[in-house]
Amino acid sequence: MSNMLYLECLSGISGDMTVAALLDLGADRQVLEKALESLPVDGFSIEIKRVVKSGLDVCDFDVVLDKKHENHDHDMEYLHGKETPSYAQENTGLEHVHEEAEHPHVHDHEGAEHPHVHDHEGAEHPHVHDHEGGEHPHVHDHKGEEHPHVHVQEGGEHHHSHEHRGLQEILAIISHAEITDRAKETAGRIFTILAEAEAAAHGVPMEEVHFHEVGAVDSIVDIIAVAVCLDNLDITQVVVPKLCEGSGFIRCQHGTIPVPVPAVANIAGLHQIRLQITDIRGELVTPTGAAIVAAVKTADTLPETFTILRTGMGAGKRSYERPSILRAMLIRGEQKEADSICKLETNIDDSTGEMLGYVMDLLFEAGAKDVHYTPVFMKKNRPAYQLNVICTEEDAHRLENIIFRETTTIGIRRCRMDRTVLKREMLQVDTRLGRAAVKACRLEDGIRYYPEYSSVTELSRTHNLPFREVYAVIQEECRKLKK
Template sequence: MSDKNTLYLECRSGISGDMTVAALLDLGATEENLRRTLAKLPVDGYEIKVQRLRKNGLDVCDFDVILEDEADHKHLQEKMNGHVQVEHGHIHGHVDGSNMHVHEHEKHHEHIHEHREGRECEHDHGGAHTHAHVHRTWKDIEQLLETADLKPRVLELSRQMFRTVAEAEGKAHGCPPEQVHFHEVGAVDSIVDIVGTAACLEELGVEKVLVSDLWEGSGHVHCQHGVLPVPVPAVLEIAAAHGLTLRQTEQQGEMVTPTGAAIAALSEGRQPSRFRVKRAGLGAGKKEFPKANILRAMLIEEEPEGELWLLESNIDDCPGEAMGYAMDCLLEAGARDVFFTPIFMKKNRPAYKLSVLCDEEHIREMDEILFRETTTIGVRRCRVERDVLPRRFAEVQTELGAAKVKICALPDGKEVFYPEYESVKELARKSGKSYREVYRVVKEEAENDMQYR
């Protein structure tokens, strides 16, 4: 297996932790490596089951985490039999004093993407477990991961996904991520799903993750403390923080869980427009939908990005506000870049040349926006070529907090680091330090961190 693969996740039936692990196992990751990695965790009270199932006539892989409280499982099954209208539970929390406790939501369906106890439960068995109030904070879980002797890449990915969930839950419930408490029973599924996903990604040599739009259900889901709308708050927070696109469907119930959204948040860009499939895997969801309830995972080879289209128009009679709005519309619609160049037109009239770089399939949409939002009466275009440096994204920990960094490889193999603007801006506002100072701190931390070299 190549040590530099691109993974594409097609989420037309949503995404959850167990579906992802199953799809990656079907893609080529081994159950032996998965079990060996999970055995390093100081977590017990569960077992995993990997099997083959048929979904809408398709042979797919199924992954399940089975907790060792059979009485609770029986109790859950009774609940599931009586409340099949709800698709799955989800992470839900309440504030007790200064801390937020994440409780499970009852899961009443098979596609069970639930987050219970600060974790999503994507398994048939996991809906309404009763348990003693044993808690783990996010810091406890981070320490658990760091002491488990995981491979560096597995540790990095696991921390990133768990932090994404903790930050989303904290924001949704109005408390810092450090104060989010995960009930011990509830945290087990999330730990297994997240570390399992990270172990499979590392074994498959996945360096870049791309995801499609996240197809989500509608309606409401029931939990211990009431009824929540779909998408649930944590999923919305993750989507907003990481630029994920949700596509709501008529399917009743939740299809995207917080753990699934945290996995999707590893994505480094839009879904590929053209690619060659090297290998594919299918992961089973737990509920029977009219359409196949599966997650498709593909190792792909993207078509070269060196070729783009340049659209241009000279404009001398359009208000600046309209031009700015047009730029926003073009970027939101998929333009690779939009920029203005001051020019002089005939009769020495000052004007702007509006330039748009886009893929071929976006030309028609770009034209429509240009004609609708500006005063231009014509758009010229030509095909352009470019050289592109290989790049990837990583998250680094600094004294000011976590920040996302773009890492580009130069032709001689040397890597250069570029802190992402939004991360630097957020840390600058939180710390009160200047943008330039935060940028320097993040860049130096990235350069000094050997795991990104």
């Protein structure tokens, strides 16, 4: 059975929130650490801790940059237009706000909820930490450099002294990481979606979008960590019904921009992601978070009923009216599948019964799921048969050729149809009469067994017993199987 992940994004989503939620869900920490150690990128370390959010014990994932790469997050008051830019912003040329810093005046690598606390050891109220020996009046947060790490190259010149990385350089970093091919493909898809959105926001080709060195390190680590954790959990389906986003405006170096920020809006539009705008004044969904959803989402509707197998919660780092938590659930949905089939239909009034019987055999041999005839009256009251064939869309053309070749029809109607089917598997069941093939179908309240016709008839002839008696014996033996 495939592993289905449900991301409950009621407080938005960002890169580090996703990593933390997946680690809390059970992703192997050692596998992640080994993968990140293999990256050809310097200047960072990671910290994984337990923190308290609204009284809940949740996981926090943080990328800590060294002094060469460190960056100061924008003050929350500055983001909403109440103060001037911080010293760090004015002197580094950063162009964006960060991913998920939760506390306006907190320097917090661990996501702890207490102001003025920097805790590398897990203690809740240790001391104020200041990289320069003094207290910062603004947020110092190494996470969240999301709309900033984008630098648009103008005239071939870079206007900042920091190194910038283009998409191709970042994809090369991903390709050299010691991670699985599936994780590489996921990480590359996320970064490509992010680059496409930023290019659209700035109105430039993708090759002219460069990620600032500081922001690129954060994003590279977050995105590769998400890909590694998804791969480690063997997630094959991801359900994201909606992303709750804030409202209003935030400020960046170039002026005031609306929430959702342009990159998030572009990703949501291009990838059909449902947004729910809340009355929270601020940014809940970061571009990296939106790109992750766009890259991995396989459905936006939960099963009508499902069982929760495991739950994980990841902490964000911005403080709003609701707790910044991303909840991830590993779920098992109801045992019904929706898929598409094709129905072929034609009326035939001048073919013999023998011919139609032969056509039915040929259609089944060629892969038809079902074939049946219905007596009808056609124009001029001519008796005829309507041929109906159920098949996959891939098989439709081949089956149509058989119908045209073997019957007198000159036209076939084709209709694509959605259907709901039960999960089923074929079993070989040992009974007191002998081995029988049985189809086991799973319903919400148990399993239903259907002995195969060929096995029932064979055992009936072998033991000279009525068909219904053999059928009942096989079903009785099936009920003894473990469910």
